[in-house]
Amino acid sequence: MDPGYLSEEERKSLGIKPYPRNLFEALKELEKSSFFRNVFGDELIDEYVKMKMHDWNEYMMYVTDWELEKYGDIF
Structure with a gap:
């Protein structure tokens, strides 16, 4: 059964x-x-989470x- 064909409720x-x-979400799960x-x-x-959170925070500053x-x- 392919989960891609199931509804959100079924999954x-x-x-x-x-x-x-x-x-960020992956680190929170880890x-x-x-x-x-x-x-x-x-x-x-x-x-590891602390190190990768630093990477995430740097990435979020990038435009x-x-x-x-x-x-x-707009600006």
């Missing part, structure tokens, strides 16, 4: 969750993961060409 009832949409914390340890997960083109004339 939810089957416990099928979507992948994270971006790095922080909560008991599996990865048990495998790699709290310290490694916490430091893309699309944003400049779409919103440049």
